Structures are given as C-alpha cells and as structure tokens.
Amino acid sequence: MNRPVENQAAFALSPETTARIDRIVERYPTKASALMPCIWAITDELNHVPPGGVDFLVAKLEVTKARVYEVLSFYTMYRTEPQAEHVLQVCHNISCHIMGARNVIAQMEKRLGIRMGETTPDGKFGLEGAECLGACGHGPVVQLGKHLYEYLDTAKVDDLLENLRKGTVPRADTDRELEA
Amino acid sequence: MSGKDLRILSERFGRNDGHKLAVYEQEGGYKALRMVLGGMKPAEVREVVKDSGLRGRGGAGFPTGVKWGFVPADADDVYFMVNADESEPGTFKDRYLLDYDPHQTIEGTIISCFAVNAKLAFIYIRGEFGWLIDRVEKAVEEAYAAGFLGKNILGSGYDLDMIVHKGAGAYICGEETGLINSVEGLKGQPRIKPPFPAVSGFLDKPTIVNNVESVAAVPWIMNNGSAAYAAIGTEKSCGTKLWSVSGPVKKPGVFEVPLGIPFREFFNDYLGGMVDGEELKAVIVGGSSVPVLPAAEIMNCNLDYESLASAGTMLGSGGMILISDRSDMVELIQVLMHFYFDESCGQCTPCREGTGWLHKIVKRLRSGAGTPDDLELLEHVCNGMAGLTICPLADAAVMPMMSFLEKFRPEFEALIQETAPAAPTARWPRGEQE
Numbered sequence: 001m002n003r004p005v006e007n008q009a010a011f012a013l014s015p016e017t018t019a020r021i022d023r024i025v026e027r028y029p030t031k032a033s034a035l036m037p038c039i040w041a042i043t044d045e046l047n048h049v050p051p052g053g054v055d056f057l058v059a060k061l062e063v064t065k066a067r068v069y070e071v072l073s074f075y076t077m078y079r080t081e082p083q084a085e086h087v088l089q090v091c092h093n094i095s096c097h098i099m100g101a102r103n104v105i106a107q108m109e110k111r112l113g114i115r116m117g118e119t120t121p122d123g124k125f126g127l128e129g130a131e132c133l134g135a136c137g138h139g140p141v142v143q144l145g146k147h148l149y150e151y152l153d154t155a156k157v158d159d160l161l162e163n164l165r166k167g168t169v170p171r172a173d174t175d176r177e178l179e180a
Numbered sequence: 181m182s183g184k185d186l187r188i189l190s191e192r193f194g195r196n197d198g199h200k201l202a203v204y205e206q207e208g209g210y211k212a213l214r215m216v217l218g219g220m221k222p223a224e225v226r227e228v229v230k231d232s233g234l235r236g237r238g239g240a241g242f243p244t245g246v247k248w249g250f251v252p253a254d255a256d257d258v259y260f261m262v263n264a265d266e267s268e269p270g271t272f273k274d275r276y277l278l279d280y281d282p283h284q285t286i287e288g289t290i291i292s293c294f295a296v297n298a299k300l301a302f303i304y305i306r307g308e309f310g311w312l313i314d315r316v317e318k319a320v321e322e323a324y325a326a327g328f329l330g331k332n333i334l335g336s337g338y339d340l341d342m343i344v345h346k347g348a349g350a351y352i353c354g355e356e357t358g359l360i361n362s363v364e365g366l367k368g369q370p371r372i373k374p375p376f377p378a379v380s381g382f383l384d385k386p387t388i389v390n391n392v393e394s395v396a397a398v399p400w401i402m403n404n405g406s407a408a409y410a411a412i413g414t415e416k417s418c419g420t421k422l423w424s425v426s427g428p429v430k431k432p433g434v435f436e437v438p439l440g441i442p443f444r445e446f447f448n449d450y451l452g453g454m455v456d457g458e459e460l461k462a463v464i465v466g467g468s469s470v471p472v473l474p475a476a477e478i479m480n481c482n483l484d485y486e487s488l489a490s491a492g493t494m495l496g497s498g499g500m501i502l503i504s505d506r507s508d509m510v511e512l513i514q515v516l517m518h519f520y521f522d523e524s525c526g527q528c529t530p531c532r533e534g535t536g537w538l539h540k541i542v543k544r545l546r547s548g549a550g551t552p553d554d555l556e557l558l559e560h561v562c563n564g565m566a567g568l569t570i571c572p573l574a575d576a577a578v579m580p581m582m583s584f585l586e587k588f589r590p591e592f593e594a595l596i597q598e599t600a601p602a603a604p605t606a607r608w609p610r611g612e613q614e
Contacts, residue, residue, distance in 0.1 A: 035365030074367040075348030095426035132269040136426035146310025179197040
C-alpha cells in the first residue's frame with residue numbers, strides 16, 4: 001500500500017486548535033469524556049493523530065495511552081496514519097448496493113487505477129468502502145470530507161474525479177443552497 | 181385524518197429556510213418551550229408526553245413518557261442524550277429532521293430535558309454527517325444567543341447546556357449504552373442492563389437517551405395536547421411516523437404518515453410503485469435488522485407496531501428497503517452479513533464469532549463451494565447467537581439471516597445445486613476486502 005511518508009517533526013498544534021481543545025475540556029463534565037472531541041480537533045488540523053498527539057492527549061486528559069489507542073482503533077473514522085488528500089468512501093451497504101454501488105466502485109477503481117482500500121501513489125486519492133452512510137434513498141453515495149455526493153452513476157463519478165484532479169471540489173448534494 | 185396534509189415533523193422538509201431560528205419562530209417555534217417554562221411542572225410535561233402515546237422512534241418503540249418516568253425523583257445530576265447516530269441501514273430520517281429543521285429537535289430536547297430535570301444535553305450525531313454537525317452546532321449557538329439555552333432560560337430559573345457530540349464511525353453507538361460509553365470517551369461497547377440508563381447511565385448518573393424523531397415530536401404534542409396526538413394513528417401506535425424509503429421505487433425519500441396506514445396505499449400513492457420494468461419482490465420494512473417479508477405478505481399489512489409484529493416483522497426505525505425481482509436475495513444477505521460482522525463490537529463471543537461465521541458461510545455458498553449442510557449450519561449458528569448477548573446486535577444479524585433463509589430458501593438451495601460456480605462469484609466485484 002502506498003502512503004505518504006509520515007512527517008517525523010515534533011508534535012505541535014496551532015494556537016487555534018489548542019484554544020479549541022481548552023474550550024472542549026471546559027465544557028465536558030470530566031476530562032476523560034472530552035477524548036473524542038479532542039481527537040477530532042487534532043484530526044481537523046493534522047488529518048490524523050500522530051504518536052505525539054497520543055502523548056498530548058494522555059497528558060491533557062489524564063488518561064492512559066492504552067485508553068487513547070483503544071478509542072482510536074475502535075472508531076473507523078479516526079486515523080493514526082496520514083490520509084490521502086481526497087478519501088473517497090463509497091457506501092456498499094444494502095440500499096446503495098441495490099441501486100448500483102457495484103458499478104460506482106468499479107468505475108472508481110478503473111479511473112483511479114487502484115483497488116478498494118488503496119491510495120494512489122501520489123497520495124492524492126484514497127478509495128474505501130463504507131457501511132451505510134444514511135443516504136439510502138439517495139444512493140449510490142460517496143462521502144468526501146464533510147459532504148456526500150449522491151445519486152451516483154458512472155458519468156457522475158467521472159465528473160467528480162476529473163474535477164478533483166483539476167483541483168476543484170464540485171458542490172456536493174448535501175451542500176444545499178440555503179437562505180442566509 | 182388524511183395523511184397527505186398532516187405534517188407534524190416534516191413541515192419544513194425540502195425548504196431552504198427552515199434551518200433559521202427566525203423562520204422557525206415565525207411559524208410557531210419555541211412557543212411550546214415558552215409555555216412549558218412559563219409555569220408547568222416537570223411532572224406535568226412527563227404526563228402529557230405519556231398520555232400522548234409517543235413511542236421511541238429509534239427502533240425499540242418503548243413509550244417515551246414512561247422511560248422518562250424511570251429517572252429517580254430525587255436525582256440531581258441527570259443527563260439527556262439525543263441519539264442522532266442514525267446508522268441502521270435503510271434509515272435516513274433523522275438526517276432530514278436535523279438538516280431541514282434543527283430547531284424543532286433543539287426545542288424538543290430542551291422541553292424533554294426540563295421534564296427529567298437534566299442540566300446537560302448531548303446531541304450525538306454520527307461522524308459521517310459532517311455537514312449536519314455544522315448545521316446543528318450553528319442552530320445551538322443561535323438558541324443560546326436567543327436565551328433558549330444556558331442559565332435561567334426565559335427567566336424561569338431553569339439552566340441547561342447543550343453539546344453537539346460528533347461520533348466517529350461505529351454502528352454500535354446507536355445502542356443507548358454504547359452511545360453513553362462513547363460520550364464518556366470509551367469504546368462504544370454496550371453495557372449490561374440492568375441497571376438501565378435512566379437509573380445509572382452517563383458517569384453512573386441517571387441518563388435518558390431518546391431518538392431525534394421522538395424528541396422532535398415533543399413541541400407539537402405540547403402545543404396541541406396529548407389527546408390530539410393520541411387521536412392520530414391507531415389505538416396503540418399513536419401519532420405519525422417518518423418512513424425512510426430506499427430501493428428501486430419511483431419516489432424514494434422520507435415520508436411522514438399517520439401510523440397504521442395500509443402498506444398498499446403507502447406503496448402506490450406515496451412511492452408511486454416500483455420503477456418501470458421491475459416488480460416488488462420483498463420488503464425490509466423497519467431497517468436492515470428486522471425480518472424481511474415477501475411482497476405478498478406485506479401487501480395487506482398496515483404500517484404500525486402491532487400489525488407489523490403480527491406479520492412476523494418489526495416497525496423498527498422505519499427504514500423501508502424495497503427489493504425488486506432483479507435482486508438476488510443471497511447476494512443481499514451477504515452484503516448485510518458483512519455489515520454486521522464489520523460492526524460487531526467484539527465484546528460478546530456469540531456475536532463476534534457468529535457474525536463472522538454467517539458471513540463466511542453465505543460467501544462460501546455464493547462462491548459455489550457450499551454444501552447441503554450449510555443451510556442447517558446457518559440456522560445452527562443463528563440459534564447460538566439470538567438472545568445470548570449483551571445488546572441486540574446479534575439478534576439484529578440473526579433476524580435478517582433467518583428470515584431470508586426461511587422466506588427465500590429456494591434461492592439458497594439453487595446455489596448448492598448449481599454446478600458452475602463461476603457466475604455468482606463474478607457478480608461480486610468488491611474482491612477479498614474482508
């Protein structure tokens with residue numbers, strides 16, 4: 001599996017993330033209960049939690065290292081290794097499967113030249129299977145960052161990948177036009 | 181009352197302004213909260229909700245007001261959690277509620293918290309709903325700024341804080357004690373009951389966990405009274421239900437209808453039937469964990485808790501998956517068994533091992549290497565799982581497995597009799613990812 005080489009530099013968080021973590025710890029009833037949102041805060045800045053981040057959480061929340069790692073490994077969205085720039089998570093559960101997720105997955109594999117679970121050699125695209133994403137009536141769907149691209153077919157897959165390659169992120173179906 | 185004009189929960193669905201506090205208030209929002217905090221006692225609110233007949237919409241169908249009543253009267257530290265970990269395959273209604281109308285759920289949560297004297301509420305949203313988390317966080321900020329949250333809400337002396345808690349990808353956190361452990365910063369593994377969370381939950385304090393759809397109905401019930409809500413639906417299945425509809429129907433989506441309407445009417449009038457060229461073969465009516473029914477068995481069924489139970493299935497979360505004659509039932513059960521195997525938390529041996537075995541046996545059948553004993557083996561494994569674990573995830577795998585096997589046995593048998601295994605294998609393009 002090709003993954004970007006991990007940056008071994010000393011662990012440091014931006015003042016914004018540090019302040020965000022302080023606010024989280026203040027709001028949660030116990031320090032230990034703040035673990036999940038603190039992992040998210042680190043992930044939002046670094047896209048994963050490096051070993052230094054684990055040590056930081058151990059000190060900040062007064063929990064054991066084992067506790068941090070068991071939580072990091074239990075939840076599928078937490079990462080301890082750097083992720084690809086665009087992680088495409090395609091739902092392969094029942095409703096999306098019925099509506100053609102197989103074709104969507106096959107098209108992505110073909111266009112990216114990788115198999116499910118792999119990352120492109122340039123670290124730009126990661127392709128993963130996902131269990132139900134809560135968009136069953138809008139399937140097939142793929143998750144990218146905070147949003148979902150829905151009602152996928154091979155043409156929409158081509159369009160999405162083409163845009164991402166060019167550096168533009170097309171408007172997602174869940175990114176509705178809202179009145180301000 | 182006609183279903184087509186009855187919108188208790190879905191009034192602002194499909195609109196691009198329903199997320200705004202000003203719009204919600206203009207349309208009667210936060211009126212119920214003002215009334216409740218303007219002089220009602222928590223016990224009175226509990227009584228109204230109990231009398232309304234509202235039942236938990238997450239899947240279990242337990243009466244909401246009764247659940248609230250289990251909190252010890254003298255408890256001072258009470259926590260409230262809104263379960264928006266919506267992960268049951270086929271279900272996407274809570275997403276609509278929070279996307280189109282976040283303030284309805286927030287108002288319902290505040291009233292519910294007052295009813296059980298909670299001082300801190302969590303809205304637990306699954307991590308995959310990134311955009312929704314932003315939407316709800318913004319709405320919670322608006323509610324704080326308007327004085328609906330925080331200290332001394334609307335001058336009533338009642339204090340409540342609200343935290344939006346982001347999940348991180350674990351189906352099991354939808355189980356209420358798994359959800360509580362998750363908020364404590366632990367693996368989301370369920371706890372043995374009793375003690376029930378209403379007595380000892382988050383940090384061993386009384387904790388109520390309610391589904392989004394349950395709390396979202398509370399403002400309407402307070403505004404219109406328990407009798408008005410109880411008058412909708414059937415005698416035991418009161419109110420409306422949001423149905424999440426997926427599969428090859430003409431109009432998939434989320435629909436609000438009174439409980440008890442005939443499936444046939446819902447299927448024809450709301451969903452427009454199947455897409456052209458496909459016939460309805462089977463329906464998983466309440467999310468992937470409930471038993472499947474062949475088309476002929478559901479066609480004359482009504483959509484309420486009791487009718488579906490007597491038909492041998494469950495209303496569950498209302499995640500209705502319609503399956504056409506183009507689908508191979510063994511292929512679909514392989515998809516589902518992969519899901520339960522993947523999502524078993526690993527705590528109880530019958531579930532951790534059993535879900536894996538079920539998946540492997542179905543996979544072997546589909547590879548053409550199945551033996552005549554395999555169907556009995558599937559039943560044997562199921563019998564070693566059902567009812568024998570801490571939480572219902574094992575049952576959630578067993579119910580679809582056993583019902584697929586029972587109702588569509590010839591499709592399983594055909595795989596054993598087939599001599600050429602190449603065809604079914606080729607239809608499974610995902611490779612050896614498990």
